[in-house]
Amino acid sequence: MKILSTTQTREADAYTIAHEPILSIDLMERASRTFTSWFVKKFPKSTFEMVSVICGKGNNGGDGLAIARLLEERGYDVAVFILNLTDNETEDFKTNLERVRQLQDLNKVVIKEVSSVEEMPVFGGDEILIDAMLGSGLNRPITGALADILHFLNECENTVVAVDVPTGVFTDMPTVGACIEADYTFAFEFPKLAFLFPENFHYVGDFVCASIGLDQKYIASVDSPYYYITSDIVKRIYKRRDKFAHKGVFGHALLIMGSYGKMGAAILATRACLRAGVGLVTVHVPICGYEVMQTAVPEAMVSLDEDRFIFTKVYDLPKYSTIAIGCGLSTKNRTRNALCYMLKHLNRPTVLDADALNILGQSPDWFEYIPKGSILTPHPKEFERMFGKVYDNFERNELQRRKAQEFGVYIILKGANTCVATPEGVCYFNSTGNPGMGTAGSGDVLTGILAGLLSQEYDPLEACILGVYIHGLAGDIAAEVESEESLTAGDLVNYLGKAFLKLRKL
Numbered sequence: 368m369k370i371l372s373t374t375q376t377r378e379a380d381a382y383t384i385a386h387e388p389i390l391s392i393d394l395m396e397r398a399s400r401t402f403t404s405w406f407v408k409k410f411p412k413s414t415f416e417m418v419s420v421i422c423g424k425g426n427n428g429g430d431g432l433a434i435a436r437l438l439e440e441r442g443y444d445v446a447v448f449i450l451n452l453t454d455n456e457t458e459d460f461k462t463n464l465e466r467v468r469q470l471q472d473l474n475k476v477v478i479k480e481v482s483s484v485e486e487m488p489v490f491g492g493d494e495i496l497i498d499a500m501l502g503s504g505l506n507r508p509i510t511g512a513l514a515d516i517l518h519f520l521n522e523c524e525n526t527v528v529a530v531d532v533p534t535g536v537f538t539d540m541p542t543v544g545a546c547i548e549a550d551y552t553f554a555f556e557f558p559k560l561a562f563l564f565p566e567n568f569h570y571v572g573d574f575v576c577a578s579i580g581l582d583q584k585y586i587a588s589v590d591s592p593y594y595y596i597t598s599d600i601v602k603r604i605y606k607r608r609d610k611f612a613h614k615g616v617f618g619h620a621l622l623i624m625g626s627y628g629k630m631g632a633a634i635l636a637t638r639a640c641l642r643a644g645v646g647l648v649t650v651h652v653p654i655c656g657y658e659v660m661q662t663a664v665p666e667a668m669v670s671l672d673e674d675r676f677i678f679t680k681v682y683d684l685p686k687y688s689t690i691a692i693g694c695g696l697s698t699k700n701r702t703r704n705a706l707c708y709m710l711k712h713l714n715r716p717t718v719l720d721a722d723a724l725n726i727l728g729q730s731p732d733w734f735e736y737i738p739k740g741s742i743l744t745p746h747p748k749e750f751e752r753m754f755g756k757v758y759d760n761f762e763r764n765e766l767q768r769r770k771a772q773e774f775g776v777y778i779i780l781k782g783a784n785t786c787v788a789t790p791e792g793v794c795y796f797n798s799t800g801n802p803g804m805g806t807a808g809s810g811d812v813l814t815g816i817l818a819g820l821l822s823q824e825y826d827p828l829e830a831c832i833l834g835v836y837i838h839g840l841a842g843d844i845a846a847e848v849e850s851e852e853s854l855t856a857g858d859l860v861n862y863l864g865k866a867f868l869k870l871r872k873l
């Protein structure tokens with residue numbers, strides 16, 4: 368799914384209104400119905416006493432009024448609070464206010480105007496609050512009376528659901544000023560870029576998005592460097608196996624991993640590579656890793672280094688279809704030199720993770736040796752070691768895109784909404800995964816999956832998108848059974864099979 372900026376969304380909005388054609392008030396109604404359909408399933412009316420909708424006077428407030436009316440129609444007890452902080456009202460806000468007033472006249476909805484925090488009501492414990500104060504029209508940081516009201520609301524214990532954008536959050540740049548702290552955000556048509564960055568989680572909560580019927584052809588024609596990885600994209604990438612296929616056609620991966628005390632990383636990556644469907648896997652380990660590897664992963668072949676404890680040299684590189692290097696490798700001098708030699712002599716996309724990235728961070732001149740189309744999989748700390756400190760995630764994302772373009776590589780920045788940046792400067796944000804995956808070895812599993820997919824002739828972009836998605840999906844299935852707290856990297860490997868089964872059914 369493409370992610371549009373606020374300006375582009377407004378253009379898509381205007382295009383839809385002009386070409387569907389649809390009146391703007393009817394588009395607002397459609398958006399509000401989409402919200403309401405989700406809301407009634409998520410918060411059935413038996414689960415709380417009342418809904419209070421807090422509205423600004425722009426179109427976000429207009430949505431809020433339409434939602435209040437639609438919820439009343441569905442049998443909810445609804446109160447509307449209109450923030451009287453400006454005289455500017457949009458036409459669609461006015462029309463919807465008129466419609467709600469008719470309900471008020473029938474004693475079906477309560478409407479109250481609020482001009483300051485002192486006039487805010489005390490909400491009951493069972494009330495749910497809908498934030499329709501400001502949406503994508505935010506054009507300056509929130510201060511003054513509205514900031515006081517937001518602070519007041521944030522102090523309340525009630526569940527808060529934001530319409531389109533949590534009030535105060537800038538969608539395309541870092542947020543400053545007061546913000547509502549929503550528990551849920553329901554975004555129209557696309558998630559906003561800001562929702563994908565951790566610093567905004569506090570404001571956005573869990574987000575969902577759904578189409579409000581904006582013109583799909585127009586959206587397809589708009590240029591955007593940002594995509595959200597949904598099942599649609601993954602479905603197009605995933606290749607079913609040929610009935611007559613055999614292990615010879617699924618490639619032979621070489622994993623260069625592990626050092627004394629860090630063989631677990633190599634084991635996890637090797638198991639993941641096998642579970643991701645590789646035909647054959649050879650794992651190159653120092654002598655100390657021989658027995659543990661043969662015992663822990665009998666399906667893998669082992670190539671032994673000359674050194675007892677670390678990686679120093681590997682032969683026969685051309686015979687492997689894919690190479691991945693780095694998990695648990697160490698950054699000792701001889702390993703560094705061996706990595707440098709390899710990078711210079713490899714001539715095909717390679718997966719680089721963990722200590723391979725730490726070594727690159729220490730020797731920035733070596734970035735130019737990385738084969739084009741390679742995949743680098745840093746977590747934020749490794750990213751910082753390679754490319755330096757940043758102020759926030761918008762800046763980090765810009766840097767990630769720039770470096771991917773500069774070196775002609777794919778950079779997978781791991782975290783919530785893992786982001787794949789391509790050599791063309793496009794970003795794909797993952798939609799699967801959960802906080803339980805922030806556990807030792809989780810990254811090693813991803814590296815193994817990527818090597819397994821590349822071996823099966825997924826191209827690097829396909830491997831990145833499918834890899835991060837299925838890694839997250841395995842995590843989500845595992846968390847359902849094991850809980851986020853107890854989830855281990857080994858579980859991710861064990862649930863990969865179930866994730867593939869789910870993928871087949873998409």
Ligand SMILES: NC(=O)C1=CN([C@@H]2O[C@H](COP(=O)(O)OP(=O)(O)OC[C@H]3O[C@@H](n4cnc5c(N)ncnc54)[C@H](OP(=O)(O)O)[C@@H]3O)[C@@H](O)[C@H]2O)[C@H](O)CC1
Pocket residue numbers: 376377379380394395398423424425426427428429430453455457500501502503504505506507508509510513530531532555556581
């Ligand atoms: N395509 C869609 O996604 C649709 C979206 N809809 C909804 O429309 C809003 C956007 O509505 P808009 O009227 O453009 O803007 P807002 O309601 O968010 O804001 C209204 C005005 O608030 C003022 N403003 C801006 N920043 C501040 C601030 N810091 N403090 C106080 N007031 C502020 C500003 O007016 P000014 O004259 O004061 O500059 C805004 O114009 C979108 O989010 C959706 O909810 C449609 O309903 C359907 C299609």
Ligand SMILES: [K+]
Pocket residue numbers: 427498499500501502529530531532533534
């Ligand atoms: K809002």
